[in-house]
Each structure stands twice: as structure tokens, then as C-alpha cells.
Amino acid sequence: MLKQPDTKYRSFPQVGLRDRTWPDHVIDKAPAWCSVDLRDGNQALIEPMDGERKRRMFHALLDIGFKEIEVGFPAASQTDYDFCRMLIEENLIPDDVYIQVLTQARPELIERTFEAVRGAPNVILHLYNSTSTVQRRVVFGMERDGITELAVEGAKQVQALAAEQPETRWLFQYSPESFTQTELDYALEIVDAVNAVWQPTPEKPVIINLPATVEVSTPNIHADQIEWFARNVQRRDGIILSVHPHNDRGTAVAAAELAVMAGADRIEGTLFGNGERTGNVDLVTLAMNLYTQGVHPGLYFDDINEVVRLAEYCNQLPIHPRHPYAGELVFTAFSGSHQDAIKKGFAAQAKDSTWEVPYLPIDPKDVGRSYEAVIRINSQSGKGGISYLMERDYGMTMPRRLQIEFSHVIQKVTDDTGRELTAPEIWEAFRQEYMDVTRPFELVDYREGTDADGNDKLTATIRDNGEERIIAAQGNGPIDAFVAALSKHTGVDLQVADYTEHATNAGANAQAVAYVEMRGPDGSSLFGVARHGNIVTASLHALLNAVNRLAGRSVLDDAGDEELKAARKETTA
Ligand SMILES: CC(=O)SCCNC(=O)CCNC(=O)[C@H](O)C(C)(C)COP(=O)(O)OP(=O)(O)OC[C@H]1O[C@@H](n2cnc3c(N)ncnc32)[C@H](O)[C@@H]1OP(=O)(O)O
Numbered sequence: 001m002l003k004q005p006d007t008k009y010r011s012f013p014q015v016g017l018r019d020r021t022w023p024d025h026v027i028d029k030a031p032a033w034c035s036v037d038l039r040d041g042n043q044a045l046i047e048p049m050d051g052e053r054k055r056r057m058f059h060a061l062l063d064i065g066f067k068e069i070e071v072g073f074p075a076a077s078q079t080d081y082d083f084c085r086m087l088i089e090e091n092l093i094p095d096d097v098y099i100q101v102l103t104q105a106r107p108e109l110i111e112r113t114f115e116a117v118r119g120a121p122n123v124i125l126h127l128y129n130s131t132s133t134v135q136r137r138v139v140f141g142m143e144r145d146g147i148t149e150l151a152v153e154g155a156k157q158v159q160a161l162a163a164e165q166p167e168t169r170w171l172f173q174y175s176p177e178s179f180t181q182t183e184l185d186y187a188l189e190i191v192d193a194v195n196a197v198w199q200p201t202p203e204k205p206v207i208i209n210l211p212a213t214v215e216v217s218t219p220n221i222h223a224d225q226i227e228w229f230a231r232n233v234q235r236r237d238g239i240i241l242s243v244h245p246h247n248d249r250g251t252a253v254a255a256a257e258l259a260v261m262a263g264a265d266r267i268e269g270t271l272f273g274n275g276e277r278t279g280n281v282d283l284v285t286l287a288m289n290l291y292t293q294g295v296h297p298g299l300y301f302d303d304i305n306e307v308v309r310l311a312e313y314c315n316q317l318p319i320h321p322r323h324p325y326a327g328e329l330v331f332t333a334f335s336g337s338h339q340d341a342i343k344k345g346f347a348a349q350a351k352d353s354t355w356e357v358p359y360l361p362i363d364p365k366d367v368g369r370s371y372e373a374v375i376r377i378n379s380q381s382g383k384g385g386i387s388y389l390m391e392r393d394y395g396m397t398m399p400r401r402l403q404i405e406f407s408h409v410i411q412k413v414t415d416d417t418g419r420e421l422t423a424p425e426i427w428e429a430f431r432q433e434y435m436d437v438t439r440p441f442e443l444v445d446y447r448e449g450t451d452a453d454g455n456d457k458l459t460a461t462i463r464d465n466g467e468e469r470i471i472a473a474q475g476n477g478p479i480d481a482f483v484a485a486l487s488k489h490t491g492v493d494l495q496v497a498d499y500t501e502h503a504t505n506a507g508a509n510a511q512a513v514a515y516v517e518m519r520g521p522d523g524s525s526l527f528g529v530a531r532h533g534n535i536v537t538a539s540l541h542a543l544l545n546a547v548n549r550l551a552g553r554s555v556l557d558d559a560g561d562e563e564l565k566a567a568r569k570e571t572t573a
Pocket residue numbers: 040043073075076077103104105106128129130139140150177213
């Protein structure tokens with residue numbers, strides 16, 4: 001790159017529209033949309049669409065709700081010509097839909113274009129020629145007058161040929177191509193000259209399309225250009241003012257939105273912004289942006305994944321995983337604080353009320369996406385996300401301290417492996433850590449009862465390092481009795497620090513989940529978890545799992561009654 005880029009590039013001049021009004025406007029209704037996927041999108045593909053792909057794209061565009069579809073440049077290629085004929089001859093164009101066809105202002109091309117659309121019910125005949133200073137000089141070698149004459153002659157021919165096909169409802173469209181690089185006064189002059197031929201009125205309007213053929217300025221300057229043009233053009237009330245932004249600076253969406261605020265009635269663009277170079281403006285994003293402001297765009301993306309598949313198939317180009325509203329990852333949070341906020345947001349979100357889930361600008365369900373992928377776990381994740389998955393996929397509502405404890409377990413795995421963990425992998429880690437901990441103690445059987453004084457009593461058969469032992473004690477309920485029996489057996493003072501339980505599935509398959517946090521003699525505490533159809537059984541298993549985890553950390557060896565511990569060692573040797 002140059003050290004001094006100003007020797008090669010210059011900043012784009014201001015329009016000088018001091019009394020601009022567009023910044024105060026709010027978009028409260030959708031513009032008219034025109035899809036140019038089959039023309040501008042198609043002409044930018046490595047391999048242009050064949051007939052079958054074009055047909056698929058056309059039907060999908062109808063399903064989405066487009067009423068204006070540029071189907072090709074029929075004078076340019078036989079495929080485009082044949083496609084046009086096929087749509088007409090097979091009656092595939094609904095009555096309320098206009099097909100649009102593009103032609104240069106060259107007599108033989110205009111003629112062939114009219115041949116291509118003969119018999120169509122509604123046609124937008126789109127005439128263009130480039131008007132920019134550089135193209136006038138370099139491509140056409142003409143002064144302004146010559147370029148204007150080209151457009152005017154083209155407009156006359158279009159008018160004359162349309163008159164020969166009265167069975168078709170015609171809308172004429174003119175584009176001063178490269179509008180944004182054309183002096184505004186000249187763009188105005190040439191459009192007025194074309195309209196002097198077409199004589200548009202509110203009853204018989206024309207489309208004047210102002211393309212940002214190459215995006216060359218910030219969107220505010222584009223908006224100034226549009227407002228200036230809309231204020232100064234003659235016969236404004238007979239003009240459907242259209243924009244056609246490209247995305248060279250990556251700001252086509254913003255440019256289109258500001259252009260609508262500045263007076264544009266219509267936008268040409270493509271699905272996901274396919275098109276020349278960096279693409280045309282993305283109509284999916286524009287439509288969904290409107291939707292998030294409570295304005296229905298009149299385009300329907302209820303199953304956005306299907307639209308992604310269609311675009312990828314027809315264009316043979318992938319959609320980026322972070323593409324707005326549609327990418328695979330756009331409704332996914334990996335980072336802990338985002339996950340925590342989303343989890344709380346979901347819990348607080350009342351049905352049928354204003355959407356207010358942090359980090360999710362829209363409800364994924366509105367575009368046919370599930371909540372499945374909203375939270376995914378890697379080393380950036382925290383307890384909120386992990387417990388969300390555990391609850392959503394496995395029905396485990398972990399107590400807060402267990403959430404914290406388990407998140408450290410997962411953090412270690414994700415840090416060690418450096419990769420994402422799936423929900424089944426998280427579940428497996430949970431089971432290994434909290435549920436399948438059968439050494440040294442394992443519950444074989446137990447019996448509840450009462451002693452002569454009416455106290456609860458529990459007699460249990462356990463395996464201690466594989467050896468069966470019978471332990472028994474009284475207590476204030478079965479859990480208390482079991483803790484007492486275990487303390488006696490191990491010679492260690494064990495205590496329940498926390499106990500939570502809940503049911504998982506309802507009905508005949510209902511299972512109880514017990515979370516027991518046990519405190520060892522050194523004051524440290526760990527959780528054990530178990531599921532069972534019987535809540536007492538689940539609790540005793542969970543308790544033993546917690547004790548086993550304490551034992552695994554040698555907590556049971558460090559304190560307690562030496563005599564009893566020795567006895568235990570002897571009996572289990
Ligand atoms: C910004 C856009 O996207 S505009 C649409 C662009 N799309 C396409 O070009 C795709 C289809 N195009 C094609 O297949 C071909 O360009 C065709 C069939 C239309 C024409 O092909 P060719 O006649 O071989 O000429 P070529 O493409 O080289 O066109 C250049 C000539 O057309 C002239 N020309 C270019 N655009 C226009 C126009 N809008 N109106 C009148 N003349 C034009 C040029 O000045 C040049 O003239 P010259 O030969 O006297 O120097």
C-alpha cells in the first residue's frame with residue numbers, strides 16, 4: 001500500500017445539500033423490492049445458472065413474495081432468452097408479477113429483448129447506459145450530448161416497440177448506470193431527457209433507477225445524492241424512484257436504508273447480496289432489518305435455511321456462517337456472559353410480548369431457526385450456558401453451586417482440547433464426574449424401618465472397594481440415617497451441605513434427580529448426582545457419589561477416628 005494514498009485516491013466530494021431532510025425520516029413502510037438475482041447476480045457467477053437453476057431461483061423468489069423479478073439480459077445470451085420464453089410459454093408468471101429484462105441502449109439488443117418477452121403479461125423493460133465521467137470518456141468516447149442521445153434514442157425505440165405489443169402491461173425503466181459517479185446535474189439532465197420521451201404520470205409511471213454501480217462514498221453522501229435528485233427531477237410524481245446499491249465499501253445495506261429515508265421508493269438487490277465484485281445489496285438483510293423495527297417487509301423468510309440452501313445451490317457460492325439473519329452461527333453465543341444473559345432473557349421473555357432477549361436481535365423461530373444452536377460451549381463459555389444446555393437437553397436443573405463446580409470441569413476440558421464440546425459430550429462429562437462414581441462405595445440395597453423408639457432407621461448393603469458390607473444407623477429420615485451409617489463405617493464425620501431434588505420427565509417415565517453436596521471433615525464439599533424412579537434411592541446414590549468424590553480427593557483419609565479408619569482398612573483389605 002502507498003505511504004501517501006492521496007497521491008492516487010481522492011475523497012469523494014460532498015453534495016452540498018445543507019438543508020437535507022433525510023436524517024429525520026423513519027422508514028415505516030417497506031419499499032418495492034426487485035430481485036436482480038437472475039441478472040446482476042447471475043452475471044457475476046463463475047458459472048452462470050443453467051435453465052434448471054434459473055427456474056428453481058425464479059420459483060423461490062415468487063415464494064418469498066417478490067413481485068418484480070429481473071429475469072435476465074435476454075439479448076446477451078441464448079440461455080437468458082430461452083429462459084424468458086420458457087417462463088412465458090409455460091405460463092409460469094403469476095398475474096401480479098412483473099418480469100424485468102435489461103438491455104443496453106443499442107437498437108439490435110432492444111429489438112431482441114422485445115422478441116424475448118412477447119406475450120408476457122407484465123414486463124419492466126429496463127434500458128441503461130453508463131453516464132459517469134470516466135465511462136463517457138474511456139468507454140464511449142462521447143461528450144454529454146452524445147450519451148444523452150444514446151439514451152433518448154433507446155427510450156424512443158422502447159416506446160415504439162412496446163406500442164406494437166399492447167397485450168402486455170409495460171413499465172419502462174431507465175438507469176443512468178454509474179449514477180453515483182456521474183455529476184448530479186448531468187444525471188438529472190439525462191433522466192429528464194428520457195422522461196421527456198416517456199412522459200410519465202402518476203397513472204402511467206416509469207421507474208428511474210439510480211445505481212451505485214460501484215459504491216464510492218459513505219452512505220450519507222449517497223442519501224444526499226438521492227434526496228437532491230428526488231427534489232430536482234422533473235415529473236417526480238410520475239417516477240418510481242429506485243436504487244441499486246453495490247457493496248464495494250461494505251456499506252450497501254446502510255446506503256439503501258438511507259436512500260429510502262431520502263426518498264427512494266424501490267430497491268433492486270439480491271438474496272444475501274450475491275452480485276458483481278462484492279455484490280449487490282442484500283435484500284434479505286434489508287427486509288429483516290425492517291422486520292426487527294416492527295415493519296413487515298412483504299417478503300417472507302419463514303424458513304431462512306431453505307433460502308440459504310436455494311441460494312447456495314443456484315449460485316454455487318457458500319453463505320458465510322456469520323451472514324446477518326441467515327448464517328449458521330448468527331443465533332449462537334459461545335461467550336459466557338452472552339450465554340448467561342440469553343438464558344436469563346429466555347426465562348424472562350413473556351409469550352407474545354415485545355422481544356427482549358439480550359444478544360438476539362430477533363427470535364430465531366421467526367425465521368424458522370430453532371433454539372438448538374443458540375448456546376454452544378467452548379473455552380469462552382461459562383456456567384450459564386452449560387447449565388442452559390443441561391436443562392434444555394437433559395432436564396437437569398442444577399443448583400447454583402453445582403453449576404459453578406461443573407463449569408470448572410468443562411472449562412478444563414475445553415482449555416485442554418481447545419475445541420467446542422457438544423451437548424452429549426457435556427452430558428458424558430457430567431455423568432463421569434457426578435453420577436458414575438462407584439469407587440470406593442457402591443449402594444447395593446437398602447431397607448427403611450423404625451427402631452423400638454420410633455426413630456427412622458436405615459440398613460444398607462454397600463460395596464466398599466468391591467467388598468459387601470452392611471451398615472445401619474438411625475436418623476432423622478433415611479438420608480440422615482444413611483449419613484450416620486456411612487460416618488460410622490468410614491470413621492469420618494460426613495455432613496450434608498446441600499440437598500436439592502426435582503422430577504425430570506412427567507408421567508410414567510418420571511424420574512427424580514437428586515443433587516447432594518457432602519462436606520468432609522476438612523470442610524471441603526463436593527456434589528454427587530443421581531437419577532432414579534424412587535427419590536430415596538436417587539438421594540442415597542447421589543450421596544454416595546459425592547462421598548466417593550471426596551474419597552477420590554483423599555478427604556476421607558486426612559481426618560477422623562483413627563481406630564475406625566484402621567478397622568475399615570482391615571475389613572476392606
Ligand atoms: C453494471 C451492469 O451490470 S450493466 C450489465 C452488464 N451485463 C453484461 O454485460 C452481461 C451481458 N453482456 C453481454 O453478453 C455482452 O456485453 C453483450 C452481448 C450485451 C454485448 O456484447 P458485444 O456487442 O460483443 O460488445 P461488448 O460487450 O464488448 O460491448 C461493448 C460495446 O457496447 C457499448 N455499450 C456498452 N454499454 C452500452 C449501453 N448501455 N448502451 C449502448 N452501448 C453500450 C460500448 O460502448 C461498446 O461499444 P464499442 O464496441 O463501439 O466500443
